[in-house]
Amino acid sequence: MAKSETAHEPLIRISKREGITRTQSWLIRLLSLLLALIVSGIVIVCIVRINPFKVYATMASGAFGTSKRIWVTIRDIMTLLCISVGLAPAFAMKFWNVGAEGQILVGGIATVVCMKYFTGLPTVLLVLIMIVVSMLAGAVWGFFPGFFKAHWNTNETLFTLMMNYIAIQITSYMVALWENPPGSNTVGVINSNNEYGWLPSLFHDIPNLDFGWNVIIVMTVTVAVYVYLRYSKQGYEISVVGDSVNTARYAGIRVKKVYIRTMALSGAICGLAGFVAVSGASHTISTSTAGGRGFTAIIVAWLAKFNTFTMILISALIVFLDKGASQIASKYGINEYVSHIITGIILFFLLGSEFFIGYKVKFRHKAAAGQEVSK
């Protein structure tokens, strides 16, 4: 019999880890971050021959170097967070909404419509109208995939993805319609003369609190969604449907209704992110208003395990890496791909650490290996 070929213990064995404490799991994450910095440091030295510590310092300065940069970083964190929080209800239901891009765009278009056509309103009223209208637009964009999934069990990933392209086409059309100046193929900064429809500064006396309202709106939504998913009846329904549709039916939950309602909600929050991006940040609209953040938010939501508070941290990390990457690219005049390699390495290690939190890896015992040799 072919005994000697197979007669050994496998070199690596992977088994599930039980009962890991929170401190231990954060320690693993921290360790992986350190490891990531070391590895990318080696990569930096090898490829571009720059002192890696300088590179890291540059990254930090790119995100937090000046008070203006800090506020831009915070603004971008808030927009990304808002989208991620919007995905949370759908994802908790195992409804893979990859249509945030489209939902952001229609929310943004709705905001611009208000800015352009609802003239002469007091700021507070206008802002409230913009919030409602952008959320409605996003809700409609979320409603359709939810409705079709509920009634005909269509694939929500494909459906929401396709809805993105519709939204992009509509945006192109609107950009052509609102083109300013003509021939520029952009909308330009809307109402730049009177800042009508711009989210105001939180306190006029403190000039640097430019994006204070963004923070307040997004943090409110973050807390609200957390409470909604955790403590409300509808949140409970979402968790049950996400775990097992049959159990939900058994418990008397009207699954179709939950699908539609939750997707409308998810779309509405992403639509609100569109409002935040337009009225609270860029004050313009283009097909790149969403800028892929609808997809980045999927990573944020997954890394945060759909916990909206953890999403704050993850969004901050991703925006920080992004800002840092473009800063080193411009400061050292290196190819942007190099900086993407660095962020890639860091994300890879962070994602990889989740594996080591869930599982432990055991190598073959030295003694056993020795016996094997002596045979």
Place this chain on the structure above:
Amino acid sequence: METIKYAVQMRNVTKRFGSVTANDRVNLDLKQGEILSLLGENGSGKTTLMNMLSGIYFPDEGHIFINGEEVSIASPKDAYTYGIGMIHQHFKLVDVFTAAENVILGQDETEKFDRKAVSAKVRDIAARYGFDIDPDKKIYEMSVSQKQTLEIVKALYRGADILILDEPTAVLTPQETDKLFAVMRNMKKDGKSIIIITHKLNEVMEISDRVAVLRKGEYIGCVETSQTSPQALTDMMVGRATTLDINRPDPVNPEPRLTVEHLTCLDKDGVKRLDDVTFTANSGEILGIAGIAGSGQKELLEAIAGLYPVQSGSITYSPKGKEAMNLVGMDPMAIKKSGIAMSFVPEDRLGMGLVGSMGMTGNMMLRSWRKNKGFFVNRKDPNELAKQIWKELEVVTPGTEFPVRRLSGGNVQKVLVGREIASSPSVLMTAYAVRGLDINTSYTIYNLLTDQKMKGVAVVYVGEDLDVLLALCDRLVVLCGGQVSGIVDCRTITKEEVGLLMTKYRKEA
């Protein structure tokens, strides 16, 4: 005297999963050409032990000898090298392939697939041991028993001399079991060594030469079947004498509670799953429902619970002293809203009865989440209930927030049954309430059901073990192919008669 040759010897084999020790220094001997029963309650480590023999798990400690030589089995492929073939509870077959294609699957990729030669060899094996198999039949056209036969043929085709059967009779009718046992005896005559895992003591007594007993991961001992008795084996299994009798008091004031008339249900593909089913469930009585797996039991209970579409017929609920109402067309929420206290323990515990990712509290809420007014859920009362069930039913869990998915099967069932009984039902339906549970937990469930019966609840018990059905229930509805083939009194009918009814199918008129 001839020395005994051992096909398998396991010495001090230990396997741990995290903090749980599934097998603790277990010894096991399988003689060449014998049938050995491996007996033990659920969670006693039988399947884990066999998985180490078939290369699915690798032991943490201990030695395994095959035909006297020490070996190391690191993968199922290794197991085949040593002539070990395992037939799992859940078949590992590709539905859209034929029997012959499944047999050849995963083998020697270098050779050209010679369909004829494989079919011929399969037929040859079938003829030698008395299997009934068609090599060109697709898997999805096969019955459960045919699939199992194919799994055995597959093992033999690959040259297995040592066969492990993990609870092979759980899915078979009495007649099919007899057939399987005949085949096993033929294989034994041919010099094959067989290990059979089973819960059913009568089968142990019937088929095996020796019986090895495990209890809570430890090896208790091995006895000659001819030298032992079911009572002695039960004692070894559970560690102390337990009575095998189920207490069955007479029904109290039975009156019709649930009347099902001419119920017919079709599945998605338009196949009749229930065909003109008529019976009455009385209060204060346990109504058993017997039948081969897949005879319409699941559809029947789900139709009553409002989860399965009804084609025609009526389901009438007659509450005490109130007007009767027809349940057809109501979904579970409508049933609940009309004030009918119906409890249902479905067959698929984690897929329908419970939310696996939630703890006991979250699962208690499945029944009560809509009760309070307002936007937010009430977690306090469900939490109290969870604690009460935890204590009263001795659920083994680290806490009420620990995901029920990670509990053992028996504890999962305690959570489910506990919740359903706690809602003080007037109709309690259970599907395979004790499937996969050990003897002690099973008795806990039987007692709980009998308590409910004495409280005047109409209990419907879908079961698979005929001995239990006949000992626990008052009346028995026998289903066959979606039809009622008989309604009998459990106190007077014999097991053989029920077995016969289970296969008595009326052709369409």
